Amino acid sequence: MHDVLLGFEKFKDISLNDPFFDSLKSDYGEFAEWFQKKGDHQAYTFRDAAGLLDGFLYLKQENGPVADTIPPLRSSHRLKIGTFKINPHGTRLGERFIKRAFDVAIHLRVEALYVTIFSKHSALVDLFLRYGFVQEAVKHTDNGKELVLERRLDLVWNDVVRDYPRVPIGVGRHFILSLYPQWHSRLLPDSLLKTESSSILQDISHTNSIHKIYLAAMSGIEQLRRGDTLLIYRTADGGSAYYTSVVTSLCVVEELTNINNFATVESFLAYCAPYSIFSDSELRTFYQNKRYPWVIRFTYNLALSKRPNRKALIEQIGISANMYWGFFQISTSQLEHILQLSGDHEKTRSLVYSS
Structure with a gap:
């Protein structure tokens, strides 16, 4: 590598x-x-x-x-x-x-x-x-x-991959998914923070690919379906989450499956390895203990120009400070407001479409 x-x-x-x-x-x-x-x-x-x-x-x-x-x-x-x-x-x-x-x-x-x-x-x-x-x-x-x-780019196929990087915002289902910093920056190379060095990236499949795979166990993940919008939320790594946890990326769900749907570890590795940040040995362990049962495959559509932090999400977007921040749904108007705060709303207007 x-x-x-x-x-x-x-x-x-x-x-x-x-x-x-x-x-x-x-x-x-x-x-x-x-x-x-x-x-x-x-x-x-x-x-x-x-x-x-x-x-x-x-x-x-x-x-x-x-x-x-x-x-x-x-x-x-x-x-x-x-x-x-x-x-x-x-x-x-x-x-x-x-x-x-x-x-x-x-x-x-x-x-x-x-x-x-x-x-x-x-x-x-x-x-x-x-x-x-x-x-x-x-x-x-x-x-x-x-x-x-x-x-x-002015033609819509109504297909997540063929329409990439367009986003089917009209489907009306938008979610925020939290990633720890060590996973976030390896998976989403164009969404590095200014304080991060590009030397943490490597010439490997999950860094280069438009498609990403992430394993999770958070409550609510099971409701995801193809075409849902995912905003990736990078959690804090030392400072106050109120100021340093930020939304960085706009993605679209391709597929959600469960680890139990794979009959063998080999079929699980074949599905995950090309797009996952986890090593083969980590994936084998995950398959054995089934600790992270939900396997999310999504496209990496946009790295946000500015990254709204938790403070902005609470005070300007209206997200409750007391809720569980691992995974939750937001409204279309909240998504559009986040894109306005990021400076990407005008840029993305031509990319969104009704599905």
Whole structure:
């Protein structure tokens, strides 16, 4: 496992001679010339602990139609995924890059994202299709025929994964789930507090993935169902909970199951391990003693810009100070008020939909 080193670098500071780019040079005859012209443009990069490139993502904002495809794409405010490459090594880094593209799209409030890609890159094509991208056209160049995949953010599938990062707020079921700091920051890497170091993160599946799994025993968890909104509440780690416990993240429930539904420990591990913060040995122990019977799978949709603390939740949102804060339901108006306090209400207005 390597430290997560997800950076933002200028093209001119990245070596084009890195073997990482060999496949891109092979696919695109003009890649080297294009790369050198970018100079001061920036790309998201992922480097391992030795400083070697393992991932590269270039995003470009566009307005208007896309005229060089058959058929052309209608005029829109789009985010083009210009270059997307990872060295697969079983840690779901592709999902982390997809999430970053969506994060930028939300910030820029674009109407759509699109990418051109050769069909031979089937694993990457499947990754895009999983998150609501649809083949809308093809593009012919001297390099061959590419698929043109577009994801409209103004189109609703009424499906938690294909609609990601949109949130089915209209379903009217919203809950707050508390996580201890040591679990919270490993599971939700974009929701670190300013006082936390990114060195606590690692290049492992549960850090990189859009999908998360958490085991819990709290009362009320059993009522969760697909499409419910989850606000993640990070508990205090030394200071007063009144000031240092904060809401950090907006998520959506994919599935709730019970540990007793798994006939064997192997089937339990197969379900949990790719997305869980717990080690295989911890999961085996949990399976044996059934101490945490509820298994929640959810998508990690948004890290809140500002984190309302317990004081704000009590004094401004109207949550009772005397209630059990491990897990509880809130109203749609309370959720919207929390998003207003976080500064994300305007940003998320285009992302919510009725289900």
